[in-house]
Amino acid sequence: MDKLSDIKIDLGYAKLVKLAKKLKDNLPDSMMPLKLAVIGQSTTHFLVPLLEMFLWKFRIKAEIYESPYNIAVQELTEPSDLSNFKPDITIILPEENSLPATDVSAAVSQWQSIWDNYHRRTCSKIIQGNYVLPAYEPFGHLSASLKESRSLFLKKLNLALAENLPTYVHIHDTDQLASNLGRRRFCENSWRYAAEMHVSPSCLPELALSLVSLCAAISGKSKKVLALDLDNTLWGGTVGESGAAALEIGGSPSGRAFTDFQRYIKSLKDRGVILTVISKNDPDVALEPFSTRPEMILKEQDFALFRASWEDKPKVLKEMAAQLRLGLDAFVFVDDHPGEREMMRQMIPEVYVLDLPEDPAYYIEALDKARLFEPAFITEEDKKRSDMYRAEAKRQELEKKLPTREEYLQSLNMTLTIGMPGDLIRVSQLLGKTNQFNLTGRKFSPEELEKDNILVLSARLSDIFGEQGLISAIILEKKNTSYDILNWIMSCRVLKRGVEEGLFAFAAQFAKKHKIQSITGRYVPSARNKMVEELLSSMGFQKSTGNEYIFNTEKLPTVPKWLDINCT
């Protein structure tokens, strides 16, 4: 039986294409649909099946439109089959030999006007590949400094393209990928001349996965949690057998490989990946190296959850998912033990199980190559995410200690800070990735949220355990004497703390102050938003015609007494 976990980038182009054909008729049901357009200035025919297949790994089922390469740019600028297709995401892979300009700013403004024109017609997000520097350079080393050099021109152009990007454009660093794989290998001339293929078959899988990871990031499907084993994963040796002092961390050659792996993981954490530990050990034994070995880069407080026990790992992971309120498909499991990996694959197919090589020197490469945690943006919020999840675990402990829910809520000392509008990139991001507390399912780009007739109320929450960041937003459309709720979303991790009541009470008071008589809302059911079916009626809305609800601002709701509200 072929499974999605059989899709491995190292299989090579031909085997992957064959596997894709086999898997295609037997895909899991619960996949996110996506319309993807691929526009290349060289042939993309061989890339498309790989894109489709790697998207399955991120639980995305894409319908793909492929543009004939010789009319690529025209398709972007004129109404065409492409604009009729209405893609969610459009990948643009340019070729340097199709680049007429030799002037950096002219080339940049050319692309900017193409993006702008295309985005206005289609609303599609854009993944813009940058230019691959040539593998051959007649100027030799002087190409690093000589202004006539093509390499230098393309380097400058790549930098300039990435500056001042509109939020709907994401740069795919194709040049970096080519450089990692080797530029001569990336584009073999036999294939270039035979078939206008500017990426060799041997490099296509890496290119496809790299593009797919960005599609996944934009679609909110990047992985969120790295669940790590300890023994022979984060350090060399078994702490329960040899004791903490004998473990290989730093110092020895393989010790250095483990510390570098820890360093890589630490930087993932610092930009928003949540770390957890699932180890088969006694808790005090598992923690010992963290306190006694200064070479440890990762500290106990870097982990949102730390579970050392003798229970089966899939069971522990499921509990972690419930505790963090994240889906199982948000998890990546890393364990040096093939048996543990196989068990995880069997028991929870949604979890991404990393194939860790035997040699710890290549752990980083395995994790990096899989491109599981690709970010579409990094906000200040992301950098604190892991700490926020750790605080959440502490909140849950506190709640267990107190006799009533209300006492718990009182003791949290919560403050809701309302931004009007607040950080629109982050609001747009939250709209994109909130599935459950999502009243209408409508998404908005930051630009759409900036429009004059749109009012955004966004809310950040903090309490004694720290900042929870942006957790809710109401998107209102202003109409004469009423507001129309275009969408209302809230992060599920702050459910049942009176936040929705507090935010709505603020919105209603604000409306009344601005002579608004009524607020209209509607519930648009989706596969996952049943939890907000009764939201509007619970806020005091009256059912009106169709699926509409109306709230009259005559009678204002009150803010829960355990919640402080301030407005920035």
Next chain:
Amino acid sequence: MSNRILELENILKEFFELPELNLRRTMQAKDIEGWDSLAHLDLMAKLEEDYSIKFSLAEITGLNNVGELADLIDKKINNR
């Protein structure tokens, strides 16, 4: 029939989904259903990977029939 032709027959049967294919040295792309220019490139990429060999530009675009392809693979494997 040489071993290489037999081996290619198996590869092509699967590649073009033609289980009844009876491959002969004199056969050309036009004699085999589905062997168009795109499929040809795809096949050459597959053969490069399967045999760990590299085809030159002229070899990718200039082969006349299955026999030439089989001989070329033999030659490349022997020179490896």
